[in-house]
Amino acid sequence: MAKDDNSGKDLTAADSSSVGHEGAPAGTAVVVRDAVANPGLPPHRPRVTDLNPSAERRAERTVYTLFYLSIVGSVFAIVAYMVFPIIPEEPDSVRLNNLFIGLGLTLALLAIGIGAVHWGKALMFDHEGVDERHPVRGSDETRERAVEIFHEANVESGIGRRTLIRNSLIGALIAFPLPAVVLFRGLGPQDTNPAAALEHTMWKKGTRLAIDPTGTPIKASDVTLGSAFHVIPEGLQDLGHGKLEEKAKAAVLLMRLKPEDINEPADKKDWSYDGIVAYSKICTHVGCPVALYEQQTHTLLCPCHQSQFDVTNQCEVIFGPAKRPLPQLPITVDSEGYLIAQSDFTEPVGPSFWERN
Amino acid sequence: MTTISTPKQSDGRKAGRRSPLASVALIAIGLLFTGGAYAAFSTSTASAETNAASQQTVGEGQKLFAANCATCHGLEAAGTNAGPSLIGVGAASVDFQVGTGRMPMQLNGPQAEKKAVQFTDEQIVSLAAYVASLAPGPALPDPSLLDAEGDAAKGAELFRINCAMCHNVAGAGGALTQGKYAPALAGVTEKHIYEAMVTGPQNMPVFNDMNISPESKRDIITYLKYLDNNPSPGGFALGALGPVSEGLFLWIFGLGSIVALTVWITAKSN
Numbered sequence: 001m002a003k004d005d006n007s008g009k010d011l012t013a014a015d016s017s018s019v020g021h022e023g024a025p026a027g028t029a030v031v032v033r034d035a036v037a038n039p040g041l042p043p044h045r046p047r048v049t050d051l052n053p054s055a056e057r058r059a060e061r062t063v064y065t066l067f068y069l070s071i072v073g074s075v076f077a078i079v080a081y082m083v084f085p086i087i088p089e090e091p092d093s094v095r096l097n098n099l100f101i102g103l104g105l106t107l108a109l110l111a112i113g114i115g116a117v118h119w120g121k122a123l124m125f126d127h128e129g130v131d132e133r134h135p136v137r138g139s140d141e142t143r144e145r146a147v148e149i150f151h152e153a154n155v156e157s158g159i160g161r162r163t164l165i166r167n168s169l170i171g172a173l174i175a176f177p178l179p180a181v182v183l184f185r186g187l188g189p190q191d192t193n194p195a196a197a198l199e200h201t202m203w204k205k206g207t208r209l210a211i212d213p214t215g216t217p218i219k220a221s222d223v224t225l226g227s228a229f230h231v232i233p234e235g236l237q238d239l240g241h242g243k244l245e246e247k248a249k250a251a252v253l254l255m256r257l258k259p260e261d262i263n264e265p266a267d268k269k270d271w272s273y274d275g276i277v278a279y280s281k282i283c284t285h286v287g288c289p290v291a292l293y294e295q296q297t298h299t300l301l302c303p304c305h306q307s308q309f310d311v312t313n314q315c316e317v318i319f320g321p322a323k324r325p326l327p328q329l330p331i332t333v334d335s336e337g338y339l340i341a342q343s344d345f346t347e348p349v350g351p352s353f354w355e356r357n
Numbered sequence: 358m359t360t361i362s363t364p365k366q367s368d369g370r371k372a373g374r375r376s377p378l379a380s381v382a383l384i385a386i387g388l389l390f391t392g393g394a395y396a397a398f399s400t401s402t403a404s405a406e407t408n409a410a411s412q413q414t415v416g417e418g419q420k421l422f423a424a425n426c427a428t429c430h431g432l433e434a435a436g437t438n439a440g441p442s443l444i445g446v447g448a449a450s451v452d453f454q455v456g457t458g459r460m461p462m463q464l465n466g467p468q469a470e471k472k473a474v475q476f477t478d479e480q481i482v483s484l485a486a487y488v489a490s491l492a493p494g495p496a497l498p499d500p501s502l503l504d505a506e507g508d509a510a511k512g513a514e515l516f517r518i519n520c521a522m523c524h525n526v527a528g529a530g531g532a533l534t535q536g537k538y539a540p541a542l543a544g545v546t547e548k549h550i551y552e553a554m555v556t557g558p559q560n561m562p563v564f565n566d567m568n569i570s571p572e573s574k575r576d577i578i579t580y581l582k583y584l585d586n587n588p589s590p591g592g593f594a595l596g597a598l599g600p601v602s603e604g605l606f607l608w609i610f611g612l613g614s615i616v617a618l619t620v621w622i623t624a625k626s627n
Contacts, residue, residue: 047627095589289522292522299534
């Protein structure tokens, strides 16, 4: 290892502790005589490669073998790329391609690294040296000169004197980031209150409930006891742009329970239809899809943070970090027997947001 | 003989026709005929499948049921406090529960575990025939739906929408509430996958033919069989459990090897 300017002494026990109290006036400090002595650095121990020429040759062999291995690895990776190409429609080919190219590159890089470290540890000179810390404080001369430079700069540029230039520059620097703020705002919803987009979904009075992903409307008679349907509003699949945004808000889980199992308050009596209930699939905690429905315990489980909702009891939270029950979609049937929504959700779906009432 | 008997017969016929009970008897015979013919006709069309399960099979199943299942499900299969009613669950349900070894249940717990099958195939057929004879329910699936040669991509989409939240997108299974879990689907037979979808065993919801058509169920089975028969393109799947197993692997082996390398680099050569 090359020594730098500060490594003054070569491996001598540092004796800084012995100078401890020399500067203190007599009688103001207690000299502790049994203080732990500085053990200093361990004695220099020569390596096997320093003492034994055959060990040195062996180490040399190891290092260049590793470097040659690295070349082999690189060539192997190239050959593997040609021999194991990725064939479309064949997942196995991807696996073989990745595996062998990866093995080749691993060998190429690891062999260089291990060889270089081994070279440094076993063969390069092993002088040990002590580097003293630089004093943090600069010399008085340097400090004075620094202040002088600031003064000179002020006088020469006139920034203190020409206040109009200074202030206009400060103003320009403040104004510069403003376009970025405006451009970012342009990414959000335009001409509407962004919070309003969160308060409404695609559901409205008379929208038929349809099966995800086909969009087939659901008849009440299709929903047998114990069933769970993953529901989207009819017409969602016809939306071009913004389909996923609408789906993310309007996704609903439809379940049929025994009507006597459901405990409904008087004002929500007609929100279900003959034991068929529809609840928002968006967790009120952070918005994961809650669709792990247990048809015997009537529990809905959110897979992200284990919030549990009791379907028999307005989906109230019975466990986990969610704070509000899942919003219920009021449903009924139309004249043809298809399930339809009575209205939109009566509260915003999903997690809380700043403007939520 | 004939000449003598003929007048006697004609006399009797005449007397019979005149009898006030004759018309009643005639109507009764007619009703019996039409009713019997209708009954024969309707049973032959409505339960063409159950015809295969002869009365003898049903009787066999009833005996097996009384010996093995009635403790919990009741002698009439109407359920007790220990087990649900089996009236109307259908042959598919019995074939799934008994055919995968979940029933008879070994011990009370969060859910019935899959274990070694306790009955022979013939016994399962008899049990299914008996339970199916109690009330109509989902029948055994048609073999043409179990060939796993549908559209795997469509099946994968339906699986992601309807099944993956519990069973994991790679069918590796997952935890539910209070010790219950959705089992892994690797290696489950096509028939049992189909029956589970139709009957909704234990806490699994029912996916009837209006929700997922039989053809779509075939696609889902195709997807699951595709997963079974094709190795993960990414190599080591680590149980396909996602961030839990992958993170654990990285923490132990990834960070472990970095620590080991660091120790080696900084150690003095001997």
